[in-house]
Amino acid sequence: MASWTVDSPQRLTLDEPVTSLKVDLVAGRLNVVGTDGPARVDVTRLSRRPVIVEHRDGVLTVRHERHPRMPGRLWWLGQFGRRFRADVSIAVPADVPADLTLVVGPLVASGLRRQTQAKVTTGQITLMGVRGRTTAKIVSGSVEALGVAGDLSLETVSGEVVLADSAAGTVRAHTVSGEITCDLDNPRGGEIQLSTISGAITIRVRRDSDLSVHLHTTAGRITSGFPEVRDRAGLGGMRESEGIIGTGAGKLWASATSGSIALLARPVGDEKEEELP
Incomplete structure (x- = not known):
């Protein structure tokens, strides 16, 4: 087992293989990227509390040193959160599963291909080019997913969900208070489930998509750019x-x-077609 206590800006390069990643930080910025090279941990900014880096049996753990009598995560959202601020960038092999937790601040995950879990209390989650099974949950803040594929689950209590340039096979997005905006490629054989309690939903898909569509709102309007999707009678104001x-x-x-709810049709020629060699 290798262990480091990082109390000043420092870069660590791990020679041994990494098979999984677990991050649990209180406040700051977290950036995790999938790469073909060796695993690296780069701490660029640090406040009073050090960051603990451990590598054991292939598991890379990056965490804040916690007080043994920590009364709960919400306790950190006040003045004590400033004691635990750290800006950390981590590079791991792209097929490594990642479990990422940040209480306060922005979290960015890109290029991961297997399984990614991202959890933030207050801040923002950005996913770019991730594959496999991906879950993102945030209490207060937005979730953005760009160029993702695989199975995707996005959830926020108070904030917006944005999904763009995606060919995900399964999409589940839910907000309690916030809008959902999706721009999707043709999800042939995929399943998309979007729900919000207080907020609007905007979906744009290719005009040549293959979809069975069902849209429902209790107190709102439904507009569709596809003549195949028609209104049907609902009870009361539904x-x-x-x-x-x-x-x-x-x-x-x-x-x-x-x-x-708005369903928009994107012209087929709206995106650049890749040239075959």
Whole structure:
């Protein structure tokens, strides 16, 4: 087992292989990237409390040293959070599963290909080019997912969810108070579930998509850029629209309690086509 107590800006390079990553920091900035080179931990900014880096049986752990009588995470959101601020960048092999926790601050994960869990209490989560199974949860703040694939689950209590340039097979996004905005490629055979209690939902998919669509709002409007998706009678003030786009191989389900839903059609020629060699 190798262990370091980092109390000043420092870069560590690990010669031994890393099979999983676990990060648990209180405050600061966290950036994790998948790479082909050796694992590295770069601490660029540090306040009073040191950062503990441990490597044991392939597991790389980066954490703040905690008080043994810590009364709970919300205790750190006040003045004590400033004692634990650290800006940390970590590079690990792209196929390493990652469990990332940050109480206060922005968290960025990119290039990871296997399994990623990101949890933030107050701040922001940004996912870029991740693959595999990805889960992101935040209490207060936004979640952005760009160019993701695989199975994706996004959840926020108070904040916005943005998903763009995505070909994810399974998407589940939920907000209690906040908007959901999705710009998706053709999710053939995929399943998309979007829900919000207080907020609007905007979805844009390719005009040649293959989707079975069901949209529902309790107190709001539904607009659709696809003539195949039509209104159907709802009870009271509820609105519902459903229909089949293309072959209907994929599923799109969106529900808003207090908010409107907009389904937009993106022209097929709106994106750059890759040239075959």
